[in-house]
Every structure is written in C-alpha cells, then in structure tokens.
Amino acid sequence: MNVAKVLDAKGLSCPMPVVKAKKAMDELTSGQVLEVQTTDKGAKSDLPAWAQASGHKVIDIKEENGILTFWIEKG
Amino acid sequence: MAKIISVKEVANKIIRGEKMFIVDARNAEEFANWRIEGKNVEVVNIPYFEILDGVEPFLDRLPKDKNTTIYSVCAKGGSSEFVAEQLEQAGYQNVYSIEGGMKAWSEHLEPVKIGELKSGGTLYQFVRLGKGCLSYLVESNGEGALIDTNRMTDVYVRFVKEHGITIKHVIDTHLHADHISGGRKLAEQLGATYYLPPKDAEEVTFSYTPIQDGDRIQVGNVVIKALYSPGHTIGSTSFIVDDQYLLTGDILFIDSIGRPDLAGKVQDWVSDLRQTLYKRYKQLADDWVVLPAHYMGPNEMNEDGSVAEALGVLYKQNHGLNIGSEEEFRKTVTENLPPQPNAYKEIRQTNMGKLSPDEEQQREMEIGPNRCAVR
Structure with missing residues (x-):
C-alpha cells in the first residue's frame, strides 16, 4: 500500500480525528491513501461512516495497543 | 462559542413537557x-x-x-459543541450543546416525589430518563430503604445526606440484566443490609441477606412486605410499601409486561409470569399504585415526571394483563421479542459479582435502552 500522508490524531477526542482527517484528505488527490492513527474509541465507527458519506474507501483497519489505524483511499 | 446546557436541565425540560428540537450528531447506527x-x-x-x-x-x-432553540447532542459532548457552532454559523441564535452527551444523559437520575405514606414518610422515585430505569427510596422517621438502585451510587448518597436519611436497607427485586446494580456498593458504603431474592442469587460471589415471600422490613413507621412474584426471573419479588404502593420490579410495567427470556429459561418461566400477573397480583387492592423498575417510553410518564399507575387501571388498560388464552400469552412473551439488552449476560455476571469491570467498561455495557419488556 502506498501511503501518501500520515495523520497522527492520537490523544485527540471527538470530533477532532474526523475533522483533521477531512482536512488532510482535502490535500490529496483521488486514489491516494491517507493513514489515520487515533486513540478515540468513537472514531472506530465514525471514521468509516464519514469516509462512506464522503465517497472515500476504507481499505484496512488495525487495532493494536489501544491505537486504531485506518487506511482510507480518497474517492 | 456555543452555549452549554446540563443534562439535569434537559431532564427538567422533558419532565415539564417543554418543546425541544434536538440535533443528534452521532452516527446513524x-x-x-x-x-x-x-x-x-x-x-x-x-x-x-x-x-x-x-x-x-x-x-x-x-x-x-432561526430563533428556534436547538439542542445538540453527541456521544460525549465534544462533537455536539462543534455542531452547535456550525448551527450558529448558519444563523441560528439559540443553540445549546448538551454537556457530557449521551454518556451523561444515560447516567442522570432525576428524583421525583411520588407521595406521602399513610404511616408517615415519603416515597421517591429516581427516574433515569436516558435508560428508562426506575429506582426507589422509602423514607420514614429519618430511616430509609433503597430499591433497585443504579450504579451511580453518589446520587443516592448525596440525596439521603441532604435529607438527613439513614439508609438501613438496600433491596433488589431481582438479579438485573439490563443495568448494573448499585445495591451491593451502597449497602457497603452506607452500612445497610443488602437483600436479594435467594433464587436469583444462587451464583452470587458475595454475602447478602435473602428476602423471601412474606418477609417484612421495617423502615421507621412503615412496613415493606415481600411478595414472591416470579416470571421475569425465577426469584423476582415485589414489594408492598405501607399497603399503598406495589413495587413490581421487571414483572409489570405501565404499558407492557416483563420478558421471561433474559436468563435462558424462557419456556420454564412463562407459566410463572402468567401466574404472577393473572393470579397473585389480581388478589391485590385495585387502588394500590404500581411502581415498576423500568419504563419504555415517554407515553408512560405522568405530568409530574413520575412513572406510576393504579393496579386497577393497569388491569383495564395494559394489553399484557388482558390476554385471554394461555396459549396466546405464551406466544406473546416468547415469540417476536425485542432484541436483548446490550451485554445482558455480562451485566448479569457483574451483578453476581463474577465480573468486576471498571467504570468505563460498565458504561459501555449499559449503552442503549433497557428492553426488559414485552408489549
């Protein structure tokens, strides 16, 4: 996977992980992948829901040591 | 900056029946x-x-x-502030973000005075609007008993301190499956006796005082009588307060009846439930006021915020008390049941003392409505 940008949103709580993911995504072009790292439990369902509503695609999710990592492809 | 409103103020508005327009900012699921x-x-x-x-x-x-007041809510109160600001930017003048979100809403308890007791004393109902749980305080002559308490024990402790009440007895009508009981913790903290129906307590890991059919608990000048009333669980016990009030636990609600399937023995318990509702309760006085451990919707709430109705009225109006044939009754309470409450197995184990989740885990387990009833 070719990650174009990594967003470290660890320690931030709702709504900031999604707000920052949106800003980061705005700077990418279609097909590029954004990696988002977060520790906010709410992001687990909200990031995919945001991605779907915005036409992006969640390619993979990993949960390790309390850190959630998402790879989202810009639509 | 968006304005903030506490869940207590929201609860008061809902109880007063005020019009409220709420934007819920959580995801659709x-x-x-x-x-x-x-x-x-x-x-x-x-x-x-x-x-x-x-x-x-x-x-x-x-x-x-744009002058309409709008309230915003989310899971914990962060995103609702963001949403409130977005609404303000769109020109809305009166926007309030609900502090602490659904988490705080789920944990708020609103005390409502039910009435005075004939023998001297007062009965209070604690309404947990966010989850539909109801718990009770019987007070007489400075002594008190708490029944079916929630895990937010500090609310009860503060209330009894403010009112100068010494709690002597803490009672659970049954082993709860939808919420974590505050009973054991409160009894320890306040130096009170903790009562459980023994048939529901066979697997508990702590010591308790068994409460059986016919037992009487003296609270000041008031007597609380135990009435064995199985069906929701095998141990389910109702409590008659001062020959005026009937605390039904999860057996009989205002607009529905208890479900018999939350401990895995649905077929066994259907006939118990039928017996309790159609025989045992039928022998009681029509003017006794039913006080359940739950309610399901705002239609069950009275003007003053209480959830209570005379037994005689329920025998006329509650569908679950008016099912003629046993076969139809069996079908009603065993088929097409609503989904079981979130994490109900883990909640039961916690209430038995087998699991000891931390506060955050307890919150997670209790998320969502109570779903203890069959309509």
Missing part, C-alpha cells in the same frame, strides 16, 4: 439504537462528520425560524 425521548421532543439525526463544511445540505430538516 447509534442514533437508531437509542436517543433522547420525550413527549414534545423532536430529534433529527445529523452526524457531525457530514456537516464538516457547514449545515447547509441539511437546512430542510432544521427549523425555518
């Missing part, structure tokens, strides 16, 4: 599962992550009059 309800409450679901660029795409679902 969470919203579908559980939301703020009230007689005059209108809620729309606009997830915060869909209005990152502004609320314009959703204007048709928002009030036309």
Whole structure:
C-alpha cells in the first residue's frame, strides 16, 4: 500500500480525528491513501461512516495497543 | 462559542413537557439504537462528520425560524459543541450543546416525589430518563430503604445526606440484566443490609441477606412486605410499601409486561409470569399504585415526571394483563421479542459479582435502552 500522508490524531477526542482527517484528505488527490492513527474509541465507527458519506474507501483497519489505524483511499 | 446546557436541565425540560428540537450528531447506527425521548421532543439525526463544511445540505430538516432553540447532542459532548457552532454559523441564535452527551444523559437520575405514606414518610422515585430505569427510596422517621438502585451510587448518597436519611436497607427485586446494580456498593458504603431474592442469587460471589415471600422490613413507621412474584426471573419479588404502593420490579410495567427470556429459561418461566400477573397480583387492592423498575417510553410518564399507575387501571388498560388464552400469552412473551439488552449476560455476571469491570467498561455495557419488556 502506498501511503501518501500520515495523520497522527492520537490523544485527540471527538470530533477532532474526523475533522483533521477531512482536512488532510482535502490535500490529496483521488486514489491516494491517507493513514489515520487515533486513540478515540468513537472514531472506530465514525471514521468509516464519514469516509462512506464522503465517497472515500476504507481499505484496512488495525487495532493494536489501544491505537486504531485506518487506511482510507480518497474517492 | 456555543452555549452549554446540563443534562439535569434537559431532564427538567422533558419532565415539564417543554418543546425541544434536538440535533443528534452521532452516527446513524447509534442514533437508531437509542436517543433522547420525550413527549414534545423532536430529534433529527445529523452526524457531525457530514456537516464538516457547514449545515447547509441539511437546512430542510432544521427549523425555518432561526430563533428556534436547538439542542445538540453527541456521544460525549465534544462533537455536539462543534455542531452547535456550525448551527450558529448558519444563523441560528439559540443553540445549546448538551454537556457530557449521551454518556451523561444515560447516567442522570432525576428524583421525583411520588407521595406521602399513610404511616408517615415519603416515597421517591429516581427516574433515569436516558435508560428508562426506575429506582426507589422509602423514607420514614429519618430511616430509609433503597430499591433497585443504579450504579451511580453518589446520587443516592448525596440525596439521603441532604435529607438527613439513614439508609438501613438496600433491596433488589431481582438479579438485573439490563443495568448494573448499585445495591451491593451502597449497602457497603452506607452500612445497610443488602437483600436479594435467594433464587436469583444462587451464583452470587458475595454475602447478602435473602428476602423471601412474606418477609417484612421495617423502615421507621412503615412496613415493606415481600411478595414472591416470579416470571421475569425465577426469584423476582415485589414489594408492598405501607399497603399503598406495589413495587413490581421487571414483572409489570405501565404499558407492557416483563420478558421471561433474559436468563435462558424462557419456556420454564412463562407459566410463572402468567401466574404472577393473572393470579397473585389480581388478589391485590385495585387502588394500590404500581411502581415498576423500568419504563419504555415517554407515553408512560405522568405530568409530574413520575412513572406510576393504579393496579386497577393497569388491569383495564395494559394489553399484557388482558390476554385471554394461555396459549396466546405464551406466544406473546416468547415469540417476536425485542432484541436483548446490550451485554445482558455480562451485566448479569457483574451483578453476581463474577465480573468486576471498571467504570468505563460498565458504561459501555449499559449503552442503549433497557428492553426488559414485552408489549
């Protein structure tokens, strides 16, 4: 996977992980992948829901040591 | 900056029946599962992550009059502030973010005075609006008994201190499956006796005082009598307070009846439930006021915020008390049941003392409505 940008949103709580993911995504072009790292439990369902509503695609999710990592492809 | 409103103020508005327009900013799945309800409450679901660029795409679902008061809510109170600011930017003048979100809403307990007791004393109901749980305080001559308490023990402790009440007895009508009981903790903290029906307590890991049919508990000048009334669980016990009030636990609600399937023995318990509702309770006085451990919706709430109705009225109006044939009754309470409460198995184990989740885990386990009833 070719990650174009990594967003470290660890320690931030709702709504900031999604707000920052949106800003980061705005700077990418279609097909590029954004990696988002977060520790906010709410992001687990909200990031995919945001991605779907915005036409992006969640390619993979990993949960390790309390850190959630998402790879989202810009639509 | 968005204005903030506490869940206590929201609870008071709902109890007063005020009109409220709420924007719920959680995702669609969470919203579908559980939301703020009230007689005059209108809620729309606009997830915060869909209005990152502004609320314009959703204007048709928002009030036309920009002076309308709007309340925003989310899971914990962060995103609702963001949403409130977005609403303000769209020109809305009176926007309040609900502090602490659905988490705080789920944990808020509102004390409502039910009435005075003939023998001297007062009965209070603690209404947990966010989850539909009801718990009780019987007070007489400075002594008190708490029944079916929630895990937010500090609320009860503060209340009894403020009112100068010494709690002597803490009782659970049954082993709860929808919420974590505060009973054991309160009894320890206040130096009170903790009572459980022994048939529900066979697997508990702590010591307790068994409460059996016919037992009497003296609270000041008032007597609380135990009436064995199985069906929701095998141990379910009702309590008669001062020959005026009937605490039914999860056996009989205002607009529904208990479900017999939360401990895995649905077929065994159907006939117990039938017996309790159609024989045992039928012998009681019509004017006794039923006080259940739950309610399901705002239609069950009285004008003063209480959830209570005379037994005689329920025998006329509650569908679950008016099913003629045993076969139809069996079908009603065993088929097409609503989904079981969130994490009900883990909640039961916690109430038995087998699991000791931390506070955050307890919150997670209790998320969502109580779903203890069959309509």
